[in-house]
Amino acid sequence: MHVEASVNYHVTAPGRQAFHIDAGGVEGKLLSPVLVPTSVSVLDLRDGQTTVDFQNDSVVFVDSPSSVVDFGADGGWKPEYDLHLTELLKEQIGAEDVLVFDHTVRVDDPASGRKPARNVHSDYSETGARQRLVDLVGKTEAEVWEEGHFGFVNVWRPVKAPIMSAPLGFVRPRSVAKEDWVLLDLIYPDRAGQIMGLVNAAGHEWVYLSRMRPDEVAIFNIFDNKGLASIAHSALDRVENGGLGSVRMSIESRTLVRYADRNK
Numbered sequence: 001m002h003v004e005a006s007v008n009y010h011v012t013a014p015g016r017q018a019f020h021i022d023a024g025g026v027e028g029k030l031l032s033p034v035l036v037p038t039s040v041s042v043l044d045l046r047d048g049q050t051t052v053d054f055q056n057d058s059v060v061f062v063d064s065p066s067s068v069v070d071f072g073a074d075g076g077w078k079p080e081y082d083l084h085l086t087e088l089l090k091e092q093i094g095a096e097d098v099l100v101f102d103h104t105v106r107v108d109d110p111a112s113g114r115k116p117a118r119n120v121h122s123d124y125s126e127t128g129a130r131q132r133l134v135d136l137v138g139k140t141e142a143e144v145w146e147e148g149h150f151g152f153v154n155v156w157r158p159v160k161a162p163i164m165s166a167p168l169g170f171v172r173p174r175s176v177a178k179e180d181w182v183l184l185d186l187i188y189p190d191r192a193g194q195i196m197g198l199v200n201a202a203g204h205e206w207v208y209l210s211r212m213r214p215d216e217v218a219i220f221n222i223f224d225n226k227g228l229a230s231i232a233h234s235a236l237d238r239v240e241n242g243g244l245g246s247v248r249m250s251i252e253s254r255t256l257v258r259y260a261d262r263n264k
Contacts, residue, residue: 001044005169005206005236008035008119010182010197017197018185025189028113033184033197035119042169042206042236052172052207054093058221058231059170059207064088064157065215071105071159071251078103085155085253092219093153095257101136105159108166108235108248116166116235116248120198122222123254124152124230125183128194129223136256149259151224154252157217161246167208168218168250169236171198173229175205198232211240222254 010017010033017033043050045061054060068081086098106114124132129152134142156168180201186193198204209216220231 001047002041003044003210003238004039005042005238006037006039007169007206007234007236009038009200010034010120010184011036012182012199016183016185018187019195020187022189028115032119036200037237038200040169040204040206042208042238044210045207046210050207052170054219054221055228056174057170057207058173058229059233060092060219061209061212062088062092062217062219063215064217066157069160069214071103081253085255088155088217089153089219089255089257093257094259095153096260097258099136099256100253101256102254104252104254106250106252116168116250118166118235118237120171120232120234121184122196122198122230122232123154124223125194125196126223128186132193133256145258146225149224149226151226151228151257151259152222153219153255153257154222155217155219155255156250156252158212158214159249159251160214161249162214163212163240163248163250164245165239166235166248167210167212167238167240169206169208169234170218170220171232172205172207173231175203176229176232177201180204196230196232206236208236 020031023029023031066084068077082100089095089098106116181196184195184197186195
């Protein structure tokens, strides 16, 4: 079944565009490049008539109950949850080594310092991904990883309640042309990165899983050095039938993975 939602696409521009995160040192203050609100038709995968898989679509939705339910700021939950994610990615996508390096809890509330990302994007450009690899493991070890098969993979989970508003949507890579992507700088007070934004084009195939529960996750590919496509994604401006019910909360975990075929 298809449903309607609104997303914010990027635009092409003569010069490099940028997001300024925590601008001026103020947490949550975001300065954004030009975005264009656009109505899109999104295929809901909940009825099971259509499926996606990681190798062909760069995203998969799986059941993944976790004993961790409180993702508080103290971070005491991280060792247990990181172990859970490590085992999950080994089982679901064939990862041999997993480094969990970031967790972002997002709350769809005006007072939140981290709201759902409402721009159509992927988290790294190729340059940004390779630099992040060096940042995480060091230049010497990065050269070892580069010799094999590695990738950046995100795991997204609802927190405390099913997602009834601003669900996470994905654009199937087969429907995206190379020229649909634009490079964007990501500027923090203490560092800089580079991501990719998606420009609207005819034929983009949007998918999502409605009313995702805390025992369900989306696993999706951000970068792969052997060519698996990076997937564009965004929170969808949409409220499910039945109303809000609860504040939309999620946790997105970023991981660096090395696959078992790294010596091939």
